[in-house]
Amino acid sequence: MPSPAPAQPSDRLVLLNPGPVNVHDDVRAAMASPDQCHREPEAAALIRRVREKATRIAGGDERHTSVLLAGSGTAALEAAFSSIVPADGRILILDNGNYGERLWRIVDVHGIPHVRMEFGWCDPIDVAAVDKALADDPSITHVGLVHHETSTGRLNPLREIGEVVARHGRQLAVDAISSLGSEELDLVADHIDWCVGTANKCLEGLPGVSFVTASRARLDALESVAPNTFYLDLYGHYISQDRKNAPLFTPALQVMTALEEALDRSLAEGVKVRGERYTALAERIRAGLAERGVRFLLPADQRANSVTNVYVPDGMTYEQLHDGLKAEGYVVYSTQEQLAGVFRVANMGQLSPAAIDGFLAAFDRVVAELGDAQA
Incomplete structure (x- = not known):
């Protein structure tokens, strides 16, 4: 412990x-792991273990899995928010800080149909207003939320919003970059469909690996969604890691080794x-x-x-x-x-x-x- x-x-x-x-010194020491080829069985085994442990820390079970990305948390955010909304869908972005604005910028730059609800940087999200927006607009298929808005230090009401989104039959995508590992969060209890995390915050790893955790059913359904990006195509990474047992592109294996050590410590604590x-x-x-x-x-x-x-x-x-x-x-x-x-x-x-x-x-x-x- x-x-x-x-x-x-x-x-x-x-x-x-x-x-x-x-x-922790053990996490830093893991960065000195031996040089290895990312197409060898040892690398495939490392990726499988890290995916499983990342899923567990988010409260997932055998129905869920994680997709690893080489990059900061923003890479995983862009992979998720540019990949999950179908052509006939629309995402509601809940914005009460810099990182809510970042979600809006991601979907905007990719031309994804969206609605932006701004609440003000020092104001809480109005859950009743979210409820009404979903009731009034059936074209909204997804909702994007930042759990911990570090630009103000605010913890947004994840569970309440998750319950509202689930009741309306929409999908919830959560930026949990600054909360996962220390704040209460559970994929199932909070009705999270897409959870984005990173190594180098509350999981106490090092920068360079991030991930998206979701149910396999949600990830499988992305087959019908045309990709909006090449390197950050979430479905492409999922298929390669999950079915081909290999990374789609070259991963940061040393950083991933350090992340595994950090995840082991997180799960133990x-x-x-x-x-x-x-x-x-x-x-x-x-x-x-x-x-x-x-x-x-x-x-x-x-x-x-x-x-x-x-x-x-x-x-x-x-x-x-x-x-x-x-x-x-x-x-x-x-x-x-x-x-x-x-x-x-x-x-x-x-x-x-x-x-x-x-x-x-x-x-x-x-x-x-x-x-x-x-x-």
Whole structure:
């Protein structure tokens, strides 16, 4: 069982950005796996194992499987959202942040018929409005949702939306890139038809592999949907990996080996326990920043367990704060232009309580030094 309180190496930057994350030494060591040909039986066996473990972490069973992509989470998103909507279908994109907007940009660039519902970056999704939109428009066949909208740190109401979408007989496609592995999510209980995940966030792997998890029935049905892209054709990857037992194109085998180690650790720790570990770290961050008078973007009950969005203290810029903290060994993350003056502190990955305390102490030093310089 992985330790709930990992040690933080003193010679490594503490990554408080929402992915990539600080990983366990065993995950990093797996990157040094031997050179191998991707068309050999060992590679095929690795792909099968990783697909099965990724499916399990999403709550899937023998009816489900995962399709692996060489690329960041956006590669898997584009593979899913460009592949699942038939020519006579239409997708409803639920947008309340940067990553909801990204879903819209993906379907828009591929010319996929869509409807975009914008709720505002700091506003929750109105489930009743989604219900009405589906009731009023029978041409909508799919709904796209970001589970954890890290641009604001908001956790969207996955289960409630899943129940509404299922009741209307539509398909739900979920960007779970920043939630899978630490937030409650279940393919069956949440009525998820298409779930997109990545290695390098709450699963605590390294960047370079992402995946789409779905039922085999849904994937088989893609045979009748004409592809909109060549490299990211989801059905093509599925057929090659599942029926031909071979990758469609060259995979990132070393990164995949590291992902398998990360998945083994994730499954051993369990999503519930990892979520509790992350929650404890997030509460430590939030309590410390609250004591320092920092203002939060969202109310406490709307935040996910792995990212906290806060305003830069008065009298300094984000760049000054970031650079000062990085010089101290801690990396925080900006938000997009729509939320100027807000930054993100993530607690994904192998972080210890001591690392959080170190960050807060460094925060104090940087704020004091900038204050002294301006005095």
